[in-house]
Amino acid sequence: MIENRPGAGTNIGTEAVVRAPADGYTxxxxxxxxxxxxxxxxxxxxDFLRDIAPVAGIIRLPIVIVVNPSVPAKTVPEFIAYAKxxxxxxxxGSPGIGSPGHVAGExxxxxxxxxxxxxxxxxxxxxxxxxxxxxxxxLFGSTSLTIEQIRAGKLRPLAVTxxxxxxxxxxxxxxxEFLPGYEASAWSGVGAPRNTPAKIIDTLNKExxxxxxxxxxxxxxxxxxGTVLTGSPTDFGKFIADETEKLGKVIRAANIxxx
Numbered sequence: 029m030i031e032n033r034p035g036a037g038t039n040i041g042t043e044a045v046v047r048a049p050a051d052g053y054t055x056x057x058x059x060x061x062x063x064x065x066x067x068x069x070x071x072x073x074x075d076f077l078r079d080i081a082p083v084a085g086i087i088r089l090p091i092v093i094v095v096n097p098s099v100p101a102k103t104v105p106e107f108i109a110y111a112k113x114x115x116x117x118x119x120x121g122s123p124g125i126g127s128p129g130h131v132a133g134e135x136x137x138x139x140x141x142x143x144x145x146x147x148x149x150x151x152x153x154x155x156x157x158x159x160x161x162x163x164x165x166x167l168f169g170s171t172s173l174t175i176e177q178i179r180a181g182k183l184r185p186l187a188v189t190x191x192x193x194x195x196x197x198x199x200x201x202x203x204x205e206f207l208p209g210y211e212a213s214a215w216s217g218v219g220a221p222r223n224t225p226a227k228i229i230d231t232l233n234k235e236x237x238x239x240x241x242x243x244x245x246x247x248x249x250x251x252x253x254g255t256v257l258t259g260s261p262t263d264f265g266k267f268i269a270d271e272t273e274k275l276g277k278v279i280r281a282a283n284i285x286x287x
Contacts, residue, residue, distance in 0.1 A: 039065060039072060046074040050221040052228035056080060059216040060128040060275075063268060067276035068126045068286050077272060080219035082265035083229050084236040085257030087249050089214040091132050091189040092174045093203065095166045096159055097182075104187050104206040107166075111142035120144040121155040121164030125287050129168040131275055132189050132212035134282040136168070139207045148287070159183065170214055171196060171253025189213060196253050215257055215271075217264055233261050 038061045048054035056062075058080065066076045074080075093104070099118075101107035111118055120137075122130035125148045137144055147164050149155035152173045159167050160182055167174070168189065175196065177183040187203045188194045189212040203210045218236060220229060239245055240256045249256055259267075278284075 038062060039069065042076065042080065043072075043074055045219065045221060046079045048221050050223040050225070052220060052224055052232060054221065055083065055232070056219040057216060058219045058268070060214045060271070061126075062219075063272040064126050064128070064131055064275050064279065066272050067279045068284060077269060079222045081222050081224050081229060082261050082268055083218040083220050084233045084261065085215065085217040085259060085264045085267065086236070086240065087216055087252070087254040088190075088257045089170050089172070089252065089254040090194045091129060091168050091170055091212055091214060092178070092194075092197070092200070093136070093166065093168055093186040093189065094159070094174050094178065094183040095186060096162050096164075097184055098162055099165050099184070101186065102184065104201070104203060107186055108140045108142055108206075111140070111144060115143040116145060118144050118166060119147045119164040121147050121149060121159055121167045123152045123155055123169075123173075124148050124150060126279070126284055128212070128214045129170070130284070131278050132168040133166075134284065135210065135212055135278045136189075136203065136207070138278065138281060139210050168212075175253060194253065195250075215267075217257060217268075229261050 042056060042062060045054055045056040062076050095101065101110045120133050122133060124130065130146065130148065155167060156173060158164050160177065174183060178185050185197060185200050187201050189203050191202065191204060191211045193200065193202055237258050240258055246256060
């Protein structure tokens, strides 16, 4: 049974799992937002790294930098030059403060040394509407949010934010080809209350990885623009810790505060 617990940027759902019995029957669909919130919010009733035991990764999704066609830049270097020539005049839309796209955009601003004006929206739909309308000029958006508009020629993609090129748009370069060391992505995986027995976690991990190895499941995740995020609970735990540290540095440096 799936139980949606929306609100407070996923924190309500996470806290419900933290407080649940550690018996393997209540699990959390964790995501990039989980690692962002660890730094974004000063006061939470839980510590994500301490209170949620990593079980298994599921999917990793590239983020695509897309611009409104009115922007003259066709490549990342051209966009950086255009942004440096127009400081404070280019609007960077995002689905919300502290969203994966927002943090990926702030990381880009820091590494490229450009001044973009962040304009947060309430969700992907509204920001996409204004990007197409030209009210904002650039978006760091998930493949699922952007791919239809890219294929329709309504938005121009500049690069993907992952370390490797994305097979959905194989000719599109990565940001790191121009800004070495840049890497950002969205992901999701499964966590459990922290005292869940290792035997239960290992069993869940094996079953999830077996499901991810199924060709039908792989194809479905590929349709979403993602790649499977497999590995042991320890692998997933290290991945989460590394992401929390990296994104935490960006949030502190950019002084991002929750709405």
